[in-house]
Amino acid sequence: MNKTVLAAIVVVIAMLGFTYVAVGSAGGMGGEGDWVNKLAVLGAVVLVIVTAFVVTKYVRQMQSDTAGGQLADENWDGIGEYKNELPFGWAVIFLGSIVWAMWYFLAGYPVNAYSQIGEYNDEVKAHDTKFEAQFAKMDDATLNAMGESVFIVQCAPCHGLQADGMDGKAANLHERIAEKSVKHIVMNGANNFKTDYAGGMPPMLLQDPAQVDAVAKYVASGFKADDAAGKAAYAAGTCNTCHGENGEGMPSVAPKINGWEAGMVATVLKDGKKGAIGAMPAFTNLTAVQTKALGAYVSSLSKK
Amino acid sequence: MENRPLEYDYTVAKMFMLTTVVLGIVGMLVGVILAWELAFPAVNTIAGSGLAEYTNFSRLRPLHTDAVIFGFTVSGIFATWYYVGQRVLKVSMAESKFLMALGKLHFVLYILLVASVVGSLLLGITTSKEYAEFEWPIDIAVVVVWVIWGMQIFGLIGIRREKSLYISIWYYIATFLGVAMLYLFNNMEVPTYFVSGGIGAWYHSVSMYSGTNDALVQWWYGHNAVAFGFTVPIVAMIYYFLPKESGQAVYSYKLSLLAFWGLMFVYLWAGGHHLLFSTVPDWMQTMGSVFSVVLILPSWGSAINMLLTMKGEWQQVASSPLIKFMILASTFYMFSTLEGPIQAIKSVNALAHFTDWIVGHVHDGVLGWVAFMIMAALFHMAPRVFKREIYSKSLMNTQFWIQTLGVVLYFTSMWIAGITQGMMWRAHDEFGNLAYSFIDTVTVLHPYYTIRAVGGTLYLVGMFLFAYNMYKTMTSGRRVEESELQSASPMGA
Amino acid sequence: MFHWLEKNPFFFAVAVFVVIAFAGLIEILPNFAQASRPVIGTKPYTTLELAGRHVYIKNSCNACHSQLVRPFKSETDRYGHYSLSGEYAYDRPFLWGSKRTGPDLMRVGNYRTTDWHENHMKDPAAVVPGSIMPAYGWMFKNKADVDTAYAEQVTVNKVFKTPYNAELPMADGSKVKVALADSVEAARASALEEAKVIAADMKDQDVKDAVAKGEIPEIVALIAYLNSLK
């Protein structure tokens, strides 16, 4: 019996240790473990050990000690009551806990000085200081890797882990733009990117459905030189006057549409986009480095 | 009359014993369904997608918590009151026609209340506040049922023969007062139908408090709903049933006294630990942490008092499954009242809050302590109210081990799940960005959710064994004489 | 003294009550007035948003989702700015939750959109593989209870002076007014106008048809509410 209990306790503690090693030691602020993790696991271990220890102590008394003491006069439905003193250890720890409480209140989290927002600000500052140096000298590969990691947390819920748009629920980022999106924009115009392209794009630049289809195919498949119909339609729609001959875009006039570049991704993140597929929210709380990294990562996708 | 032993009247106790068993099974069955739903989401549509509205996790969850709290636990409290109250006050219900009639009314209204709760929760009529989901019409019914119980307590006390109140009575009185105060304040709500001049749903209401204030009142209530629902009345039970069943005198009056008044004073302050790092003021949060830790000692006081009552009585523990239930219950009581304070320390709560570790804490308390103690109480009562021997001791033993295994699987899996989840949420990668997307922290829990579901299912199996044993006791246990019922309960093989 | 109390149940009960009531008085009361002051940029819910909030409560979304961003770097990175007390000034009841089986939703309006919610509520696992959130198909059929939402608006306006029809300062210096309709008919009409905007971004044809007919499915109200969480 004792052995089973002991074995169970060892197993629980081993599991906790394993959990910590598997997840907790990597956590925290980028590496060497987070003391909140340590404290939590320690707390769980202490809980198991203390309870087991104390209960064992009393079980021993059940096994070997005998009941005794002076009985009180009263008796309820046959239940008597001893007038025994308080268990010494219990009383001492009770007092100890009150002392600890005062310490926690006055020194641990001093009532007059501690503020959780202050603590948060410190945490953010420490975090930023730590990574600023690293961010200053990032090569393309690191930038790309960082972009991928941000993407998985922030963007994958819509675009999918593979960035393929999950069956058309969001844009497939392996291509610059889908045919149906181009069609939609040519017919309806667009004014999503208010900050970078304040003028927007007018609707109905092409009326003939065949031409719309042609230009959509041409743009979506990446300006294939041998696509004469597409090329013609592109010119007929005066697309080139804003987006350039080959869709390379013009600063402040119209975006690049023949492929991804970091700047364009930043534009999307700044203003969001509502189009034929759905709506993409703006991501204003990303840092400049994160935006840049996402730009690198998204641009790299279509190049693969 | 004076010389003959009193004939206690257990009519009402029996009624509430029935609801304890039935609602225990219903509530835990729903819990088991919830557990499987989290492990395998397809279970959400187990009754077909047409009925998914009523069988999915979110609609069923409040039904689980309210069925086990207001159904199972509160029934257990009432059942034991109608038994213990008479015996330690030395007065029979039969002596007062008024109390008898009121007792029956108490039960009838309670049943109506339960029915309306189940119906309304399934329909999605809820105010969303945890453990206070009911809309105002049901609140009123709750208050009526509670007041009737209060009349029972003080009515019986009023005609008692035993001058001084036994410890259990202290705890029952505190339960009554505590819940009354908390429930009233947390359910201050304005019915919109009347204020708007008859527009919309008649039962709808809006909370008197908003935002942070509402949270403060809710968790002052929520924490102490645990205190006055899962602790105080259960302690009332163990102070009666353990000494009675074992025939031992309570170890120390002083310890009982200090533990009681300590618990009363300290418990109410600790609610702040549900709001750590929220928008309530810092000092109030710190107060919640501090009082939680101080709370260990009054809680352990009662548990230790009970363990010491069994000093030198190991052979009883070893041979009686009934006493095993109670000893394990006090162990789990110690366990969860140390776990809670650890989780209430700010830096631990930063990780534990919002995770399954809290759910683990909840269930080592409720399964290991509350439900074990209530079942032990019913086992002790059964031979005395039905005048029959407990049908099967070996079945009881089997139940004990199955359920113990169930609890252990439940809380260990939830610990690991919660701590894993908490650490993954906090983790940053080598670039200083979040290391895991949210869904990573969900899918990683699948094995633990499965283990928990297995543990919960085992516990439920134990509940069925319990119900069967009770039923057989009632219908075909060996008849026993009053003289066999002094202390240890008679049990068949 | 304790022995005496144990023989005098009335005074015993009074003593218990005093001891347990004490903490509430000291902890809860002092903060009351202060915490309910709204921060700039907070505004009361419109009829449709409130109806959506009722759908959220009806289905106990708060059983799995919190609405409280704690001041930790890991949380503000994931969900946005930490929560401020005044942001909840018009939340009756509060919906902080106590369990994050799913992510926090305090600011989900910032980074999810109507069409995404539509896909997700219909079949979460199709959008987020491995999701354990239930699918909420019936919300596309059940009708939202706009009347009750309006009744609640009237109530909070009357009883708690929730500022409908008042100019409220926004963070960018502008002013915003949330209107309270004069009658339930007017409230239904204005909710329908809001619903049309949402439905325009949705794909489900039954929902679009329903809105065109002047009905508001629960999902539309719910999305209006989710979009308002910022």
Ligand code: HEM
């Ligand atoms: C010294 C005694 C105890 C203390 C200080 C304590 C403390 C805590 C803490 C810190 C939490 C977590 C709050 C959070 O971060 O969400 C919690 C939750 C909870 N505890 Fe305890 N606990 C104690 C004993 C118990 C016992 C004995 C039970 C039941 C038998 C219990 C039932 C619960 C429940 C049901 C919750 C969940 C509340 C929710 O819905 O969020 N606690 N407790």
Ligand code: HEM
């Ligand atoms: C067969 C046994 C049981 C099983 C399988 C079970 C399962 C569950 C599950 C799956 C949840 C939801 C957790 C989540 O949201 O992640 C839950 C919550 C809860 N259960 Fe149980 N349960 C059982 C028995 C009980 C009993 C006997 C009680 C009380 C007497 C109880 C009280 C609660 C409470 C208070 C919560 C809410 C916890 C919180 O909000 O933190 N459960 N249970």
Ligand SMILES: [Ca+2]
């Ligand atoms: Ca209520």
Ligand SMILES: [Ca+2]
């Ligand atoms: Ca909870």
Ligand SMILES: [Cu+2]
């Ligand atoms: Cu608590």
